[in-house]
Each structure stands twice: as structure tokens, then as C-alpha cells.
Amino acid sequence: MTQLPASSRQIRIERAVDCINHGYAQALSLDALAAAACYSSYHFVRAFEAEVGETPFDVLRKRRLYAGAYRLLTAPGTTVAALAEECGFAYASSFAKGFRQHFGMSASDWRHGGWRAWAGQLAPAAQTPLEVAAAGPAAEYMDEEVPGADEMGVLQLPAQSLAYRRFRGVWGDALISAALATLDRAGMVRRFYGVRHDLLHLRGARESCFDVCLPLAGDAAPPAGLGRMALSGGLYAVRTLAAGAPYVSWRSLLAAWPARSACLPDLRRPMIEVYEQAVPLRCHTLYLPVLFRT
Numbered sequence: 001m002t003q004l005p006a007s008s009r010q011i012r013i014e015r016a017v018d019c020i021n022h023g024y025a026q027a028l029s030l031d032a033l034a035a036a037a038c039y040s041s042y043h044f045v046r047a048f049e050a051e052v053g054e055t056p057f058d059v060l061r062k063r064r065l066y067a068g069a070y071r072l073l074t075a076p077g078t079t080v081a082a083l084a085e086e087c088g089f090a091y092a093s094s095f096a097k098g099f100r101q102h103f104g105m106s107a108s109d110w111r112h113g114g115w116r117a118w119a120g121q122l123a124p125a126a127q128t129p130l131e132v133a134a135a136g137p138a139a140e141y142m143d144e145e146v147p148g149a150d151e152m153g154v155l156q157l158p159a160q161s162l163a164y165r166r167f168r169g170v171w172g173d174a175l176i177s178a179a180l181a182t183l184d185r186a187g188m189v190r191r192f193y194g195v196r197h198d199l200l201h202l203r204g205a206r207e208s209c210f211d212v213c214l215p216l217a218g219d220a221a222p223p224a225g226l227g228r229m230a231l232s233g234g235l236y237a238v239r240t241l242a243a244g245a246p247y248v249s250w251r252s253l254l255a256a257w258p259a260r261s262a263c264l265p266d267l268r269r270p271m272i273e274v275y276e277q278a279v280p281l282r283c284h285t286l287y288l289p290v291l292f293r294t
Helices: 008-023 030-036 041-052 056-074 080-086 092-103 107-122 129-133 137-141 172-186 250-255
Strands: 153-157 160-168 191-196 209-215 227-231 234-240 263-265 271-276 282-292
Touching: 008 030, 008 041, 008 056, 008 160, 008 227, 030 041, 030 056, 041 056, 056 080, 056 092, 056 107, 080 092, 080 107, 092 107, 160 172, 160 191, 172 191, 172 209, 209 227, 234 263, 250 282
Parallel strands: none
Antiparallel strands: 153 234, 160 209, 160 227, 191 209, 191 271, 234 282, 263 282, 271 282
16 A cells, blocks of 8 residues: 655644653643644644544543653553653543553553563564564563663663654554655655664554654754654664565663663653664664663
């Protein structure tokens, strides 16, 4: 299926989604989200639902719940009450109730292994060699040992301005085709970024999204059909993939994270993949957001 350039409505609505992704821990009003998308509040809700398939506050609620779900797994020393506040819930009881309604278990059960049952429900029925070779949805459900995970370097990335096209529910070969079509319309691009805001094995292919991003210099305007986003900088662990090396899923990378590392994964910020436009398309570097233990 040919992917058409992003419409003006999509670009504007994704600005509001970006506000949710970056500011979910804060109090976000409908008026503020509508202003980010350059809509009146009345027309914004209709346009948002038509583009995303959910209301703005459904998306905000899920973003907060999944942020909490990720933090439960990557910050074992954080209490559920503190975590609820970090994720934008005014009361720990609201987080606990919403978590159980969405995931079918308590936050404590999730932290102590219940997440595996949730991931099992979302996993594809079969993992064919083609799906795994293409790093499609099935490959993201692999939980294989990652050698040398304790040797990942840590560095400080600066904030960057990026042009981007967001794809929802598009994975595997279809995503590769869509990314190549986006790059072709943008002109000669040797390197681009893939930005993920979710773990596919916990969010599911239908709801997760993938941003194909191109670097922008200064105040340069993005190519036609692409939006503009600010990728926040910060501390990242770096995993370089050698040419011909097997695919490494984010799930495997997190599972192999050293228990005594000075840093913890911080999935409140997006994960970054760096690609070279080659045939076949190849991911050569993974950037996992981290923070120092306190």
C-alpha cells in the first residue's frame, strides 16, 4: 500500500500528540492542546478523533498509564505512589484504579511479572523467518540474550530539531516501504532517525507509532508533507549494531540491562534508532534513554 504524504490536518494534530507525549506529567488543558494544533477547542476534538481514532484525553490517559507501566519495570525502587505522581496522576488511587481497569492486574502484580502475561496476549500468533528477518512486529516480542549489554557506552545527546512523519499501526515490511517513500520525497538523505515512544511488546502493533525523522538545521523549514518536532536531549546508553549482526529488540536490550549499572532506563523519553538509507535498510545504532540512579 502506497503511503501518501501527511495531510495538513495530520501534521497539526500530531503537534497536540507531541504535547501529550512530552507533557503528560503536567496538567494539560483542552484549550492548550487545541492551541498547539491551531484549532478552536470545538473543532479540535472532532479533528483529533478523526485523525487518531480516540479523544485527546483518552490518548493522554493511556500515555500516563503506559508511562507508569514502563517505570514499574525500569525503576524497581520507586513506590507506586511516587510513580503515580511522576506520571501525572493527582492521586495514587486514581492511578491504581485506572491501571487495573486497563491492564487487568494491579501495578504490583505487573511489576512482579504480570507484564509477561500482558505481552503474551499481544504477541503475534507465529513468528515466521520473514517477520524476524524484516524486524517486524514479531521480532519485537523476542526476549533473547544480548551479549555485551554491560558494555554499552553512555553519552549526553543535545536537543535536536527534526522533520518527521508519524506512522500508526504500520510495522515490518509495510513500515520499511513507508519510510523509504518518505525519504524519497524528501530528497537525498543518507541517514535518518526512527523515534519510538512505546515498547511494542507492551503497547501492541495496532496502537504504537513510529516517527521517521530527518535532521533540520537551525530554523530550516521541514520538507513538504512533514511536521517539525523538538527531540529533547539527555543521557542515553548507546548500542552499536555491527553490519550483518542479528536484530536486537528493545525488549531484549531492556531484559539484559545490568542490575548493578549506575544508570536505569528512563522510558519517559523516546527511544532512538539510527538508520542508513541503504538496500537493505539497516539500523546501526540504538539510543536508550537512561538516568543515573539516586
